[in-house]
Amino acid sequence: MNQKSSGRLDALVARAQQDKAEREKGYRERALKMYPWVCGRCGREFTAANLRELTVHHRDHNHDNNPLDGSNWELLCLYCHDNEHQRYVDATPGKDGGTGKAATHNPFAGLADLLKRE
Template structure:
């Protein structure tokens, strides 16, 4: 990649990250004004001293869905927020996990039909 293309790509990535950070600040500030500073899962309370550990979770997992009434947001501590996203990933098909856990690969009855159809099974 040439230097000018690399530079343009770096600028685009930096601008994209800055735009995302600005959007997040906007809805986070709104949510913190709207809701009590308490984790919606574990009930941990927050003060200004530890408020950075309280995050805004999007209920539908769409970070672009930010209605002004806050209906798609809930405040979660860092730990509960991580747990929520892990549960969502585990339950989403095609992401490597499932709600029931990993799927089995061994079939204990794979050769059963052959065994039952053998001529000497009547002995």
């Protein structure tokens, strides 16, 4: 990749990150005004001192679905939010980033033969 293409790509990535941050800031601020500062799963309460650990979760997992009434949001602590997304990945076939095929490697395949030799 030449320097000119690399510069354009860097600018595009920076712009996408900036746009995402602006979108998040908007719905995060609205959700924090709408809902009590409590994790919707574990019930942990938050104050201004630790509010950065409270996140906005999109119930339908679509970060572009931000209705003004907040019906697609719930406030979750970092840990519950990570857990919710991992449960979604585990429950959705093909969402694991892999091929969706079962593992075929068997690390103990030759173990019986190795044990017989000794």
